[in-house]
Amino acid sequence: MKILVSVKRVIDYAVKIRVKPDKTGVETANVKMSMNPFCEIALEEALRVKESGAASEVVIVSMGNEKCTEVLRTGLAMGADRGIHVATERPLYPLAVAKLLQALVRKEEPGLLLLGKQAIDDDCNQTGQMVAGFLNWPQGTFASKVKVDKSENCVHVEREIDGGLESLRLQLPAVITTDLRLNQPRYATLPNIMKAKKKPIAKVTPEELQVEITEDFDILEVVEPDKRKAGVMLSSVDELLDKLKNEAHVL
């Protein structure tokens, strides 16, 4: 079985985010970028499934400009077998990514599509669900445990939901999106970083995949959240109730 994992290049989680002066978006020039942590967890899980013998190949895909090959190299150094770079300069939103992934799945025919549950830049949390819909595949989102049963051709997924855990049994092929607690991604090693250079990265364009990228919405403005203000001391419960009712409008 082949596993396809999508990996996104995002601003590193430790970087302090700055909004561009013209408010069109977040400043990404000269900012440290790395693989989205949830994608890293998805890749780690794919590698573990392969190491358990339930899969034979792990293919990673990233979409965007040339810089995406950096995260593909990181993924190859972690242990993925080959990479696919969907090259485009256009901004990509979940719907377009889901369509591109659908096209790639048709081409690659993986038994399992693994994604991070969301990217830490836009926090959309949509792509996995959309692509599962397009493919008409079963989906297990926010997975905190994954176990592939090769003989039954299915996968057991434990997912974190409000009020507890939900256990699912999905028929393969399936889509799984990964949550934070699924695993602890491995480090690449120096020898594997060197070996990764020799692993292939294929380049395709959205046109070749016959997917038309449309921008379904316009971003009007990106602003920083309000700075936290200092608290005030109140003299009575009545005053508190009054403020909650008339200032905060939460009562």
Place this chain on the structure above:
Amino acid sequence: MNYAKQGLLGRALAHARQCCKVHKIYARGLAAQSASLQWDAHRLSEDQLNFRELAWGFAQQELMPFAADWDRKEHFPVDVLRKAAKLGFGGLFCSSDFGGSKLTRADGAVIFETLAYGDVATTAYLTIHNMCCSLIDKFGSEELRAQWLPRLTTMELLSSYCLTEPDSGSDAASLQTTARQKLGHTDYILNGSKAFISGGGVSDVYLVMARTGMDGPKGITCFLLEKGMAGLSFGRPEHKLGWRSQPTTSITLDNVKVPRANMVGGENEGFKVALSGLDGGRINIAACSVGGAQFCLDACEEYVKRRKQFGKAIADFQNTQFKLSDMVMRVQASRLMVAHAASAFDVNAPGMTATVAMAKRFATEACYGVCNDALQLHGGYGYLNDYPIERYVRDLRVHTILEGTNEIMQMVIARQMMR
């Protein structure tokens, strides 16, 4: 009684608050580093960027959170060193046949700088171990390499470099430890003592320089000694200002019998082996200084933005800005000197030893100054070990002394210049 209780509680609360603050500085320090290090990214190869990324993750997760504790308890984190070796950090410069990563010194400088950002003392020991491994790899016989390198590069076994003696420091060629052959025997009998040995007592393998011939540098041979050899004993661990996460002891050699096969390099060629190790070691130590200074710089940048006096953040005072700008400049200059020296080592460039000595002297001094300035800007808080700065100051202090004092660096530079 009541007052006493309140006092205690108050102090406990203050301490808790401070710990939170320190924790935040750590976290923010990380973010800040990534930003200022981008200024340097264009200089690095794609590989080096990847190595740095790897070292960064390791430093952040495996070193930084524990370094203060190791320092306080004088704990030598062998398990963490072995974890580092799993990633290939145990035999950076060794050939790949016995588990080495075969990297250049320029690569190594990037890696050690990044690791030292998280913990200078532990990284410094790692560099010493790498130096020993590369000497065995470069000068050792095939048998010796095959026997030891597989377990050294994984750090299943640790190693130490033994040149300095109680009465022979800067004048290293005057060492008095002897290695004599009895008539009709091939084994050597070693007698003498060694001082300031990093890893002493814990390491399994010791590269010992001993006199086999005439006085001076041309009568010295390098031997590989194993812990457990009869007559090899260790002094009590020294109590030190810094570098407290690695043990340092003296070593006594009392009629230690060493087979001829344990010779590293030829007879009477040991000083060449020792100096070759030192050239690399000086680059490594200088790189560790840069990493430590970068950490202090980042922590400081965060601190001055938060600390308010006279009604505004102290970052808004020009004195602070001038100080910070000089600090970042000195870190950058040190980093470039180290990179330049490392690439000189890699191609054995003319004047390499002087180039390395310049980098060692410049970087260890400038970076110690940066840490010290960071402490000054932290004021009284910088002097407390609740904040990490004082530890970096203590750890970097020894870098101007070891691997050849900075005064010896001046001698080396002038000598090569006027040759």
